[in-house]
Amino acid sequence: MTVTAPEETRTGVRVPHASAVWVLVAGAIGLAAATALTIEKVELLIDPAYVPSCSINPVLSCGSVMVTPQASAFGFPNSLVGIVAFTVVLVTGVLAVSKVQLPQWYWQGLAVGTLLGTVFVHWLIFQSLYRIDALCPYCMVVWTVTIPLLAVVTSIALQPLAGNPIARFLYQWRWSLVALWFTAVVLMILAQFWDYWSTLI
Numbered sequence: 001m002t003v004t005a006p007e008e009t010r011t012g013v014r015v016p017h018a019s020a021v022w023v024l025v026a027g028a029i030g031l032a033a034a035t036a037l038t039i040e041k042v043e044l045l046i047d048p049a050y051v052p053s054c055s056i057n058p059v060l061s062c063g064s065v066m067v068t069p070q071a072s073a074f075g076f077p078n079s080l081v082g083i084v085a086f087t088v089v090l091v092t093g094v095l096a097v098s099k100v101q102l103p104q105w106y107w108q109g110l111a112v113g114t115l116l117g118t119v120f121v122h123w124l125i126f127q128s129l130y131r132i133d134a135l136c137p138y139c140m141v142v143w144t145v146t147i148p149l150l151a152v153v154t155s156i157a158l159q160p161l162a163g164n165p166i167a168r169f170l171y172q173w174r175w176s177l178v179a180l181w182f183t184a185v186v187l188m189i190l191a192q193f194w195d196y197w198s199t200l201i
C-alpha cells in the first residue's frame with residue numbers, strides 16, 4: 001500500500017504575505033545592524049582611540065560594550081554571528097515573499113535557531129544592564145527585531161499544531177506577548193539607568 005504524504009509536506013508551507021514581509025524586513029535590519037557593528041569593531045581594532053559612531057553618551061555607548069569579553073562570547077565578535085544568522089533570515093524572507101514554499105522542517109529549524117538567538121540576546125541584555133552598565137544602539141536594534149521575529153517564525157513553524165489549544169493561544173496572543181516582552185525590557189532599561197535619564201528631563 002502506498003502512503004501519500006500530506007500536501008503541505010510535499011509542497012512546502014504557505015506563508016502569509018505579512019509574515020513573509022516581516023521575515024524579510026527583520027533579516028535586512030538585523031543584517032545592517034550586525035554589519036555596521038562589525039565595521040565599527042574593525043575601526044576600533046585599527047585605532048584604539050577611535051570613537052564609534054554609536055557612542056552617543058555615557059549610557060548609549062557601543063564603544064564601551066565592544067571592548068568587553070561579553071562582546072566576543074565565542075572568541076570572535078558577536079556581530080559575525082549576527083551577519084551569518086541574519087543573512088539566513090534575509091534569504092528566507094526573500095524566498096517567502098517570492099512565494100517559494102519551504103518545507104516544514106526548514107521553518108522548524110529556523111524557529112529553533114531563532115529561539116537560541118533570542119536566549120543569547122537576553123543574556124546580552126542582562127550583561128549590558130547589570131555587568132557592563134552601557135547600551136549598544138546597534139545591539140539594541142538586533143534585540144528589537146529578534147523578539148518579534150521569534151513570534152513570526154514560530155507561528156509559521158507551528159502551523160500543523162493549529163488545532164492544539166496551547167499553540168492556538170500562543171498564536172492569538174503572540175503580539176500581546178511581544179508587547180509585554182518589550183515593555184519589560186524598556187522598564188528594566190529605565191530603572192537601571194534612571195539616574196542618567198532623570199538628568200535629561
